[in-house]
Amino acid sequence: MSRRGAPLAAxxxxxxxxxxxxxxxxxxxxxxxxxxxxxxxxxxxxxTALRLSLVCSLxxxxxAVMLGVPLAWVLARVDFPGRRLVRAVxxxxxxxxxxxxxxxxxxxxxxxxxxxxxxxxxLGVRLPYTTPGAILAEAFxxxxxxxxxxxxxxxxxxRRYEDAARTLGAGGFTVFRRVTLPLTLPSxxxxxxxxxxxxxxEFGATITFAGNTPNRTTTIPLEVxxxxxxxxxxxxxxxxxxxxxxxxxxxxxxxxxxxxxx
Amino acid sequence: MEAEVDVRLxxxxxxxxxxxxxxxxxxxxxxxxxxxxxxxxxxxxLNPLDRGTVVLDGETLEDTTTGAHVPSERRRIGVVFQDHVxxxxxxxxxxxxxxxxxxxxRRSVARRQAGAWLERVGLSDRAGARAGELSGGQAQRVALxxxxxxxxxxxxxxxxLAALDATTRPAIRRDLRRRLDxxxxxxxxxxxxxxxxxxxxxxxxxxxxxxxxxxxxRQELISRPRSPYVADLVGVNLFRGQARQTxxxxxxxxxxxxxxxxxxxxxxxxxxxxxxxxxxPDGTPRNVWRGRVEVVDxxxxxxxxxxxxxxxxxxxxxxxxxxxxxxxxxxxxxxxxKATDVxxxxx
Numbered sequence: 160m161s162r163r164g165a166p167l168a169a170x171x172x173x174x175x176x177x178x179x180x181x182x183x184x185x186x187x188x189x190x191x192x193x194x195x196x197x198x199x200x201x202x203x204x205x206x207t208a209l210r211l212s213l214v215c216s217l218x219x220x221x222x223a224v225m226l227g228v229p230l231a232w233v234l235a236r237v238d239f240p241g242r243r244l245v246r247a248v249x250x251x252x253x254x255x256x257x258x259x260x261x262x263x264x265x266x267x268x269x270x271x272x273x274x275x276x277x278x279x280x281x282l283g284v285r286l287p288y289t290t291p292g293a294i295l296a297e298a299f300x301x302x303x304x305x306x307x308x309x310x311x312x313x314x315x316x317x318r319r320y321e322d323a324a325r326t327l328g329a330g331g332f333t334v335f336r337r338v339t340l341p342l343t344l345p346s347x348x349x350x351x352x353x354x355x356x357x358x359x360x361e362f363g364a365t366i367t368f369a370g371n372t373p374n375r376t377t378t379i380p381l382e383v384x385x386x387x388x389x390x391x392x393x394x395x396x397x398x399x400x401x402x403x404x405x406x407x408x409x410x411x412x413x414x415x416x417x418x419x420x421x
Numbered sequence: 422m423e424a425e426v427d428v429r430l431x432x433x434x435x436x437x438x439x440x441x442x443x444x445x446x447x448x449x450x451x452x453x454x455x456x457x458x459x460x461x462x463x464x465x466x467l468n469p470l471d472r473g474t475v476v477l478d479g480e481t482l483e484d485t486t487t488g489a490h491v492p493s494e495r496r497r498i499g500v501v502f503q504d505h506v507x508x509x510x511x512x513x514x515x516x517x518x519x520x521x522x523x524x525x526x527r528r529s530v531a532r533r534q535a536g537a538w539l540e541r542v543g544l545s546d547r548a549g550a551r552a553g554e555l556s557g558g559q560a561q562r563v564a565l566x567x568x569x570x571x572x573x574x575x576x577x578x579x580x581x582l583a584a585l586d587a588t589t590r591p592a593i594r595r596d597l598r599r600r601l602d603x604x605x606x607x608x609x610x611x612x613x614x615x616x617x618x619x620x621x622x623x624x625x626x627x628x629x630x631x632x633x634x635x636x637x638x639r640q641e642l643i644s645r646p647r648s649p650y651v652a653d654l655v656g657v658n659l660f661r662g663q664a665r666q667t668x669x670x671x672x673x674x675x676x677x678x679x680x681x682x683x684x685x686x687x688x689x690x691x692x693x694x695x696x697x698x699x700x701x702p703d704g705t706p707r708n709v710w711r712g713r714v715e716v717v718d719x720x721x722x723x724x725x726x727x728x729x730x731x732x733x734x735x736x737x738x739x740x741x742x743x744x745x746x747x748x749x750x751x752x753x754x755x756x757x758x759k760a761t762d763v764x765x766x767x768x
Contacts, residue, residue: 319506322467325493326500327571328523337519341510 184403191400192393199397207374208382208398212359215290215378219297219358223305224351226298231309232335246310253303260299261367268295268368286368293369293376297358304357308350312343349413356409360402422575422607426463427472428456435459435631439609441575446601446608448622450615452650456631457611458503461577464609465500466493478574494523499568503580505560507552513563514539514548520571538566542600557585558593565600575607582617594620615654627651645766646689658690658734661768669765673731676758677707681765692725692737694762698755699746707760714752717743724748728756 192199199205234246252260268275268286278284286292316339324338340347362380369376377385379398386394428435435456441447449457462468464475466482469490475483477498482491507516518528518535526534539545542562547555555563561581568576581597582590598621601608610621618625619639626636627650635647646652652659662671664681669688676688696702702709712730724743726736734756738746748754 317506319502320508322462322465322493323500323502323506323508324519324523325467326465326496326498327520327567328494329519330492330494330523333523338508342508 187396187399187403190392191396195393196397196400199394200401202394204373205382205394205398208377208379209401211290211293211374211376212378212380215293215297215365216355216359216361218291218294219301219361220305220351220355222294222298223302223354223358224347227302227305227350227354228309228347231306232313232339234306235310235313249306250303252300253307257300257361257363257365258367261296261364264296264299264364264368268292288370288372288376290369290375293365293378296364296368297361297378300361300364301354301358304353305347305350308353309343309347312346312350313339316342352409352413356406359405422464422475422477424464424475425473426460426470426475428459428463428468429471430456430459430468433459433631435463437626437628437631437633439464439626441607441609443607444605445624446610446622448618448625449609449611449628450613450618450625450654451628452613454630455628457613457628458579460628461500461579461609461611464575465498465577466491466496497572497574499571499573499576501561501564501568501576501578501581504584505552505564507555507560507563507567509552511552512548513544513550513552513555516552516563517567517570520567524571534570535566538570539563542566558589561585561593561597562600565597569604573606575609576601576604578608578610580612581610581621582612582614597621627654644689644764645687647687652689656692658692658695660688660690660732662686662688664765667760669763671732674708674710676732676763677760678763678765679761682767685768686765687768689764689766690734690758690762692735694758695728695734695736696757697726697728697736697738697742697746697748698757701755702757708758708763710756712754712756714748714750714754716750717748719743728754730756732756734758 230249234242234249265272265287267273268278270276270279270285270287275286278286286295320338320342321334324334329337360380361378362384365376365378366381366384371377371381371385379402383395383398386392386398422439422441424437424439426435426437426439433454433456437456437460439447439460449460451457459468463470470483470485472485473483474481474485477496480491481489482496483489507513508519511519514532514535517538518531521531521534522528536545536548539548542565544559544562544566547559552560552563561584582594585593594617601621610618612618612621624636624638625642627634627642627648629648629650635642635651642651643655643657646655646657646659649659660671662669662676662685664678664683664686666680666682667678669676669678669681669686671688678688710731712728712734715727715729715733718725719740723737723739726738726743726748728734728736736756742748746754
């Protein structure tokens with residue numbers, strides 16, 4: 160639609176809307192203590208949180224891919240009763256408050272949880288308040304982004320490529336490895352990046368399930384919270400800025416696939 | 422190959438018996454939605470049969486009474502899909518090497534075999550190209566090479582020429598016929614184009630709404646169509662009527678014919694045997710009636726004129742005749758057909 164034709168009132172409300180989204184970001188950038196940014200980033204507390212965040216978010220993205228891709232494939236390709244229900248379950252974390260997710264994870268994987276008690280008893284594995292626990296919490300919240308993207312990719316792939324591969328002698332796994340996977344890879348990468356970005360910013364489920372122990376579970380978002388609590392505003396701002404830069408980077412990187420052409 | 426195929430898919434109920442001999446091409450001809458592609462997919466094992474059997478070279482690939490089912494990847498059946506369906510992420514050479522690789526050939530061996538196939542279809546110089554960079558004709562040859570590289574006993578082709586533009590189609594059709602004849606196995610070509618079917622196949626099978634309405638050689642189809650669809654395909658007038666020796670009651674008219682026996686018959690009148698006149702013709706024609714011009718379709722030097730009346734027929738006349746007779750939609754015209762030009766055979 161041409162700009163000339165747009166009613167003035169709509170433009171005004173549009174401006175109001177975008178201000179609402181942009182002002183907080185502007186505030187963050189405005190209050191950033193630019194001269195101290197490098198010093199803050201060199202602070203061992205901060206570097207530890209950064210390193211831990213990187214490990215946990217990449218780990219969570221990996222878990223999401225390993226579990227999410229097969230699940231997405233099944234949802235896209237296998238017609239079974241209850242498929243809609245399974246899809247709904249897989250997508251629940253999208254709308255579930257993260258803190259509820261954390262509580263739920265405790266009840267499942269906690270020391271007296273549904274599965275956790277057996278993990279503890281048989282394997283001696285305790286997930287709550289550990290780095291693997293933080294990875295698990297982030298993966299739980301991030302996986303739907305991967306599943307939703309991957310299922311759409313599998314669905315949109317012309318089935319005849321797979322049919323052609325079969326008539327050429329490829330068995331089920333070869334078809335997946337040599338045809339399905341390469342043809343859907345760009346979308347799967349998008350899904351993985353979205354899941355990673357979500358995991359990087361995860362707060363509620365992580366702090367509930369994995370606690371807030373420096374060098375074990377204190378990722379950047381948790382460190383931001385600690386710094387604010389301790390009245391160290393500059394530290395909180397610098398770490399927030401790091402997350403903002405990453406988010407904008409993801410948005411720019413995926414702009415063609417996620418935001419359309421305009 | 423002998424197959425009895427019974428598949429229900431949505432509104433379609435496909436029920437076909439198909440036999441293909443060694444070194445024979447059978448064309449399955451039919452309108453869209455007749456079940457042609459479903460038939461091919463069923464033979465290739467991509468769609469399960471509801472009932473029936475598929476036997477290739479004495480080996481049972483599928484038998485619903487015993488539950489036997491050989492999966493697609495282990496059938497010696499090659500498929501050339503409509504629009505070719507070349508793998509877009511692989512080079513032309515890798516596309517053709519895909520089959521041999523899947524069948525256990527080492528990478529170097531598969532690539533060598535693929536190279537040999539590309540040479541055979543005259544595309545060695547395109548080996549490194551991506552599928553998307555090929556012309557329609559080239560993609561078609563790659564798809565054929567890819568299917569043949571697996572050395573199938575039966576080759577299935579789904580609308581092999583549909584993706585090509587009209588100017589290149591005749592040359593590619595001749596080329597394809599030559600390549601199909603060179604490959605000694607059994608061939609099934611599915612198409613909606615009668616010209617293509619007749620050019621590529623030795624025997625035709627006409628499919629309508631999942632059923633075979635007629636099968637036979639091209640000559641049999643042209644001289645004795647058994648359904649309005651087939652008559653339309655080969656461009657003749659077909660009627661169903663009741664015969665009483667030299668007369669056949671067709672719609673609102675008694676046609677005079679050479680002896681036709683008794684009972685229900687099919688009547689074929691070639692459009693070139695239908696004469697049009699401005700006034701009632703005298704003399705020999707035994708079948709004369711008055712009609713009204715419905716449409717005039719010019720086709721090159723000749724025109725096809727559809728005339729409604731007690732019997733609706735299509736006449737094929739010269740462009741000059743259209744002028745002389747002042748044929749225009751809605752205008753009156755006399756129709757004449759000689760008794761000896763009416764072919765009658767049992768329904």
